[in-house]
Amino acid sequence: MSELRKDPVSKRWVIFAPERSKRPSDYRKDKDEEVKVDLEEESGKCPFCEGKEKTSGDELLAYEKIPGRKPNSPGWWVRVLENKYPALQDESEIGKKGVGIYDKMNGVGHHEIIVETPKHHKCISDLEYNEVEKVIWAYRDRYMTLQEDARMKYVLIFKNYGKDAGASLEHSHSQLIATPVVPKRVEEEISGARHYYEFRDRCVFCDIVTQELADKERIVEENDNFIAFVFFAGRFPYETWILPKKHSSNFENITKKEVMNLAVILKNVLKRIKGALGDPAYNFVIHTLPINGEGQHYYHWHIEIMPKLTKVAGFEWGSGFYINPELPEKAAKILRDTNIE
Amino acid sequence: MSELRKDPVSKRWVIFAPERSKRPSDYRKDKDEEVKVDLEEESGKCPFCEGKEKTSGDELLAYEKIPGRKPNSPGWWVRVLENKYPALQDESEIGKKGVGIYDKMNGVGHHEIIVETPKHHKCISDLEYNEVEKVIWAYRDRYMTLQEDARMKYVLIFKNYGKDAGASLEHSHSQLIATPVVPKRVEEEISGARHYYEFRDRCVFCDIVTQELADKERIVEENDNFIAFVFFAGRFPYETWILPKKHSSNFENITKKEVMNLAVILKNVLKRIKGALGDPAYNFVIHTLPINGEGQHYYHWHIEIMPKLTKVAGFEWGSGFYINPELPEKAAKILRDTNIE
Incomplete structure (x- = not known):
């Protein structure tokens, strides 16, 4: 038990x-x-x-x-x-x-x-x-x-x-x-997003979407509803996030149209990772609000994809300090340029 | 760069x-x-x-x-x-x-x-x-x-x-x-310890020492200055912490006598892990206060030893949720019973 x-x-x-x-x-x-x-x-x-x-x-x-x-x-x-x-x-x-x-x-x-x-x-x-x-x-x-x-x-x-x-x-x-x-990392995210919202009156994830669309260099793929990008401060090489472009706190509120576009971007990103990196192991996790949780205004559901490329693990677990050998801008270009036809 | x-x-x-x-x-x-x-x-x-x-x-x-x-x-x-x-x-x-x-x-x-x-x-x-x-x-x-x-x-x-x-x-x-x-996990620990101190007016780590000495079942080894025990809520199987028995926030304040006793307990615990688990990979990290950091009353330096036994990793990284297959009481008994002569 x-x-x-x-x-x-x-x-x-x-x-x-x-x-x-x-x-x-x-x-x-x-x-x-x-x-x-x-x-x-x-x-x-x-x-x-x-x-x-x-x-x-x-x-x-x-x-x-x-x-x-x-x-x-x-x-x-x-x-x-x-x-x-x-x-x-x-x-x-x-x-x-x-x-x-x-x-x-x-x-x-x-x-x-x-x-x-x-x-x-x-x-x-x-x-x-x-x-x-x-x-x-x-x-x-x-x-x-x-x-x-x-x-x-x-x-x-x-x-x-x-x-x-x-x-x-x-x-x-x-x-x-x-x-x-509630898993600890989800709680931390919600608390961080609330803090940002109190300060700026905007959703931090919406600001990330805006910034990524303006900068372009970390974007892997986008469509009407989603963007996929290598996260600016990702802990792992090629760590890629998929965010709905429109503010939405709860995954379960996804529409039929969004499911169709999520299927496209999810499959394509995984295909790019497989093609570029030689079929590595990976994890992905859907981050959404807790059941009946607060935070509709400032939290934004998303998917985090973490290819498992490096072995340095226990040190990071112990300290919370991560060393990432790949700049996100370079990793994003490699994924963007990978042929998925 | x-x-x-x-x-x-x-x-x-x-x-x-x-x-x-x-x-x-x-x-x-x-x-x-x-x-x-x-x-x-x-x-x-x-x-x-x-x-x-x-x-x-x-x-x-x-x-x-x-x-x-x-x-x-x-x-x-x-x-x-x-x-x-x-x-x-x-x-x-x-x-x-x-x-x-x-x-x-x-x-x-x-x-x-x-x-x-x-x-x-x-x-x-x-x-x-x-x-x-x-x-x-x-x-x-x-x-x-x-x-x-x-x-x-x-x-x-x-x-x-x-x-x-x-x-x-x-x-x-x-x-x-x-x-x-300051590494994030250290900041979290300090903040958690401060919260406990505000509530109870005691160092949480000192309370852990007291509890472990009373319960005995998670202790791996102890001497005049230190106890080593499998942590009650450890994220990894056989995760073992070494704590100074006497309150001390900063590792660098260690005395000659304490260095001698730390050497004994550290070597012995690593030898027990090696003997019991077939020479597994491991990490250990010294947790201490930041340089000139606050928290002398409520923080307590220690060492966390994490044998690398399981592969489940990315999910934990993504969610902050850990699944540990070994009850600490059982793991501690196994380490205690390992012959290190």
């Missing part, structure tokens, strides 16, 4: 998931073997593949190719499943308690997998635009369902691509974790 | 060091080849080895084995060098400027290497206690020198051990980066 514990200094909540624990010696062994087992799984054995629906557990949602398809059978575009090794689980009540000076609570939450395609060897940048749209709609549909759970404060939608980014299965998928607390 | 840029939302400064830039295709290539080149360097070619002093650049400090030894020659315990690929450099003046809504400054600072032993194949846990003491004194001596530079706000002392922790040379060494800004 997982639990959440709070750092009394930084006030960060950490999820402890002992079901995922290993014997001490297995950490190093797994590293040496580079956790090849799952990643090299043949498509015939993969529970996410079309035809293997019975082995993956019951679907929470599926977009059917054929009307009237039976649940957990072939003939789908996107399928949503419960994570078999969840970081958080749907328990009855939230129980908070103090342990001396420390605070903890039980690990109430949801942890789902969004299988993005029935085909084992396709990734987002291989999909058609209309297939990527369906992935985005699945994010939103599950968001809408999970936000009804009154115990939840945040729904985190993210993707780990490649084993260096933490993916343990090769078949293209995203994840969704609903949590009873 | 490196530069610092500020994230207008989170207010984090990031160091951009384009001298460390690579061609886009080289990131992936280096990953595939696991950057073996430097790490497998023979001791005969290593610039940090005894006898190779001329190849490493002029030493900034050395503790001599023989009085009257000539600089940059054999016969030393610990040597401090300038980093050949510095993240920050000693330039003349700090130049801050705005670029539209963004802020940046030039990359003024210092970046030094502390070679911990003349022997190529020794790591801290192989050294004698009195040799580890000399490493700690070198940290402090360089700290005392660098804090005199009025442009500097913080001196970050840290160690990357093993390539997964970002080490690019095998020969045992630590690093020291003096920066014109």
